[in-house]
Amino acid sequence: MIPINYYIILSAILFSLGVVGVLVRRNALIIFMSIELMLNAANLAIVAFARGWEINTGKPFFEGQIFVFFVIAVAAAEVAVGLALIVEIFKSKRSIDVDQMSSLKG
Amino acid sequence: MHLSEAVNTGFFFLAPWLVFAPTLGLLINLIFGKRFNETMIGTVASLASGAAFIVSVLLAWSVAANNGEVVRWQLAEWIHIGTLQLDWTFRVDSLSTTMMLVVSGVGTLIHIYAIGYMHEDVRYKNDVGRYRRFFIYLNLFIAMMMILVSGDSYLMLFVGWEGVGLCSFLLIGFWYELDTLGRPSWANSNAAKKAFIVNRIGDFGFLIAGFIMFWNLRSLQFDQVFAAAEGASSGVILAITLFMLVGVAGKSAQIPLYVWLPDAMAGPTPVSALIHAATMVTAGVYLITRSAPLYTLVPQAQYIVALTGAITALFAATIAVGQYDIKKVLAYSTISQLGFMVAAVGMGAFVAGMFHLVTHAFFKALLFLSAGSVILGVERGHHHAEHAHHGKGKKGKKKEEKHHDDARAEEHGEVFDPNDMRNMGGLRKTMPTTFWLYMIGTLALAGIFPFAGFWSKDEILADAFSEGFTLIYWLLTIAAFFTAFYMGRQIWMVFFGEPRHAAAAHAEESPRVITVPLMILAFLSIVGGALNLPGLHTLTAWLEHTIEVHAGEFVWSVALISTVLALVAIYISWLVYGRNPLRAGETDPLKRRLGAIFTVLENKWYVDELYHAIIVTPFVKISQFLADVIDWRFWHDWFHETAIAGTYNWLSRIVLNRDIDQRGIDAVANSLGTLTQWLSATLRKIQNGFVRSYALSVLLGVVLIIGYLILK
Numbered sequence: 001m002i003p004i005n006y007y008i009i010l011s012a013i014l015f016s017l018g019v020v021g022v023l024v025r026r027n028a029l030i031i032f033m034s035i036e037l038m039l040n041a042a043n044l045a046i047v048a049f050a051r052g053w054e055i056n057t058g059k060p061f062f063e064g065q066i067f068v069f070f071v072i073a074v075a076a077a078e079v080a081v082g083l084a085l086i087v088e089i090f091k092s093k094r095s096i097d098v099d100q101m102s103s104l105k106g
Numbered sequence: 107m108h109l110s111e112a113v114n115t116g117f118f119f120l121a122p123w124l125v126f127a128p129t130l131g132l133l134i135n136l137i138f139g140k141r142f143n144e145t146m147i148g149t150v151a152s153l154a155s156g157a158a159f160i161v162s163v164l165l166a167w168s169v170a171a172n173n174g175e176v177v178r179w180q181l182a183e184w185i186h187i188g189t190l191q192l193d194w195t196f197r198v199d200s201l202s203t204t205m206m207l208v209v210s211g212v213g214t215l216i217h218i219y220a221i222g223y224m225h226e227d228v229r230y231k232n233d234v235g236r237y238r239r240f241f242i243y244l245n246l247f248i249a250m251m252m253i254l255v256s257g258d259s260y261l262m263l264f265v266g267w268e269g270v271g272l273c274s275f276l277l278i279g280f281w282y283e284l285d286t287l288g289r290p291s292w293a294n295s296n297a298a299k300k301a302f303i304v305n306r307i308g309d310f311g312f313l314i315a316g317f318i319m320f321w322n323l324r325s326l327q328f329d330q331v332f333a334a335a336e337g338a339s340s341g342v343i344l345a346i347t348l349f350m351l352v353g354v355a356g357k358s359a360q361i362p363l364y365v366w367l368p369d370a371m372a373g374p375t376p377v378s379a380l381i382h383a384a385t386m387v388t389a390g391v392y393l394i395t396r397s398a399p400l401y402t403l404v405p406q407a408q409y410i411v412a413l414t415g416a417i418t419a420l421f422a423a424t425i426a427v428g429q430y431d432i433k434k435v436l437a438y439s440t441i442s443q444l445g446f447m448v449a450a451v452g453m454g455a456f457v458a459g460m461f462h463l464v465t466h467a468f469f470k471a472l473l474f475l476s477a478g479s480v481i482l483g484v485e486r487g488h489h490h491a492e493h494a495h496h497g498k499g500k501k502g503k504k505k506e507e508k509h510h511d512d513a514r515a516e517e518h519g520e521v522f523d524p525n526d527m528r529n530m531g532g533l534r535k536t537m538p539t540t541f542w543l544y545m546i547g548t549l550a551l552a553g554i555f556p557f558a559g560f561w562s563k564d565e566i567l568a569d570a571f572s573e574g575f576t577l578i579y580w581l582l583t584i585a586a587f588f589t590a591f592y593m594g595r596q597i598w599m600v601f602f603g604e605p606r607h608a609a610a611a612h613a614e615e616s617p618r619v620i621t622v623p624l625m626i627l628a629f630l631s632i633v634g635g636a637l638n639l640p641g642l643h644t645l646t647a648w649l650e651h652t653i654e655v656h657a658g659e660f661v662w663s664v665a666l667i668s669t670v671l672a673l674v675a676i677y678i679s680w681l682v683y684g685r686n687p688l689r690a691g692e693t694d695p696l697k698r699r700l701g702a703i704f705t706v707l708e709n710k711w712y713v714d715e716l717y718h719a720i721i722v723t724p725f726v727k728i729s730q731f732l733a734d735v736i737d738w739r740f741w742h743d744w745f746h747e748t749a750i751a752g753t754y755n756w757l758s759r760i761v762l763n764r765d766i767d768q769r770g771i772d773a774v775a776n777s778l779g780t781l782t783q784w785l786s787a788t789l790r791k792i793q794n795g796f797v798r799s800y801a802l803s804v805l806l807g808v809v810l811i812i813g814y815l816i817l818k
Contacts, residue, residue, distance in 0.1 A: 098797045105795025
């Protein structure tokens with residue numbers, strides 16, 4: 001059986017990839033994908049911890065897994081809103097470069 | 107006993123209406139009274155008071171039906187703190203119902219009388235709008251008096267105590283912008299303030315008694331206090347009872363706090379009868395009777411109370427001899443009679459005190475109201491005479507007409523005083539009904555057999571005699587002698603002889619609305635003695651349920667001595683005033699004979715002057731010192747002007763120059779501005795609009811927070 005730590009490490013790697021993606025890419029779609037990556041890294045960690053709890057105590061821990069479903073549902077909703085925003089922005093600016101959306105600067 | 111069983115056997119549930127009925131009456135007059143005419147206003151107020159009387163009768167019947175058992179009807183919770191539980195509870199027992207009957211019964215008659223009296227009074231004083239206010243105050247007084255007598259704790263009693271004090275103040279100062287002669291002045295308003303302030307001194311005593319009671323006996327509810335008092339040290343009880351006596355001296359006008367009552371005659375006559383003779387001033391007697399279980403524990407306090415009452419009775423009776431104002435004579439007579447009651451309850455003769463309280467309410471209300479009728483009659487006569495003189499002018503223009511010179515008025519000073527007995531004389535012909543009513547009141551007050559006053563006063567004297575209070579017995583007997591004398595003097599001066607003034611010659615009898623209540627009171631003054639006839643002891647048996655009593659015996663020698671003394675006194679008064687009636691402009695015959703002694707009595711033993719010298723003047727001096735020297739010269743002139751403003755100016759002059767102001771202070775202010783500008787210019791660069799830099803900030807923040815949480 002694969003140790004729990006491996007899942008945690010994988011989750012950390014995925015999360016870091018997501019962070020780097022958000023920070024360095026300018027394409028809004030890529031940034032969205034990176035955010036999804038971070039969310040799923042978190043999901044992976046949650047499921048891994050739930051499983052770890054089950055192994056240690058011998059009792060199933062469904063809350064962790066159920067929680068992941070919530071996260072997936074929320075992420076889907078968020079993507080729907082976000083993509084709609086991107087489409088609207090693209091209509092007016094003909095671009096989805098986030099650095100061009102800087103009209104609110106101080 | 108509490109609620110449950112009592113409810114089924116009687117009208118105890120009506121108890122709150124003792125207070126609600128008059129309150130309702132005053133609210134109706136307050137809200138809708140503007141649209142009512144005078145009769146309507148008076149009827150509403152009288153009905154409200156009459157409803158309270160009916161409730162009182164039903165309550166008394168219920169108490170009798172319950173064999174005099176105490177019923178406590180709780181209306182509302184009031185103060186619940188720890189073990190202290192004070193509620194608005196109506197205490198219905200034989201003592202409180204006796205007071206309720208007197209207050210609402212006499213009160214209702216006086217309401218009816220006032221319909222007629224105030225009708226004329228507001229016209230003489232040119233302010234018809236004040237008619238409604240008078241009845242609102244009267245209803246308020248009845249409500250407050252009911253709270254006082256029905257209270258189940260000293261605190262509830264105190265609420266009523268203060269409430270009636272307020273009504274007294276409002277009604278003494280009813281014509282606050284005039285004096286007793288109707289001239290513009292602050293005299294009435296000062297009389298009201300005097301009553302209020304002197305009563306404050308008494309209330310202070312009552313409050314201290316309440317505090318000591320609460321601190322040592324841990325309650326203010328009557329039964330709990332009396333139960334706790336059994337085990338308390340006698341020093342505590344002595345302190346409570348003596349401080350309570352201060353309160354009694356204030357409210358019931360005893361030495362040394364009686365000085366407000368004569369001045370209280372500034373109020374309209376129905377007020378003098380209701381508040382300052384029949385009901386409110388007897389509250390002190392009621393308080394002592396209610397506190398009988400406390401007073402019987404400390405005989406020293408009882409003796410002090412009895413002595414206070416007896417000395418007051420004699421002292422006030424002597425002053426009454428030297429007064430010319432018909433209402434002032436009755437005022438001092440009231441103080442004297444209150445002294446009788448206080449002496450009685452002080453001796454432990456609680457029934458005798460309550461008996462005299464009830465009969466006194468009848469005959470003194472009768473006397474005051476008849477005096478009011480006399481005053482109105484003389485005022486009518488005055489108008490009549492004046493109009494005949496000038497042949498013009500219309501009613502209700504008195505104030506202006508006062509300044510017209512009247513040949514008679516000039517002899518007696520600037521204005522005509524309808525209260526002055528020297529302006530009266532011969533009124534028995536012009537006002538026969540009032541004369542007979544006044545006679546009945548006089549005979550009752552003088553203690554002539556078989557009128558009410560004879561029985562009640564005699565019971566007090568007999569109790570003093572048989573209980574061995576020799577000094578008090580003699581003080582009261584001499585006071586009774588003077589009582590008969592000054593009442594005889596009043597009768598001869600007012601009703602006999604020839605009119606000494608045109609006003610008296612033209613006096614007219616009062617209308618029925620005034621005389622009918624008087625007739626009822628006169629009837630009560632005649633038969634009131636039947637309440638507690640020797641041998642029957644009805645009142646004794648009635649009050650026995652509430653307080654410890656002993657049936658007073660009838661002592662023939664005492665009755666004989668007091669009756670003979672009263673008759674002798676009336677005879678002497680006839681010798682002095684009746685045989686050769688006073689003529690207009692003459693000096694009082696007693697003054698001619700007694701000289702300086704009479705002058706002292708006329709000036710009320712100079713007590714007001716004494717109080718003025720030892721209390722008022724130093725008080726004013728201290729106030730002036732505080733105002734002129736401390737407040738104005740020290741605080742304002744020196745501290746504010748010199749110390750603070752001066753220092754400030756001096757400092758400003760130092761600071762206001764180029765070096766300190768512009769280079770120092772301005773530089774600090776300017777550099778603050780520059781700093782803020784630089785800071786904002788720098789900080790706005792963070793807000794660059796790039797989403798990714800914001801994301802980086804968030805990331806750094808999260809890393810910092812998590813790092814701190816992990817590493818801490």
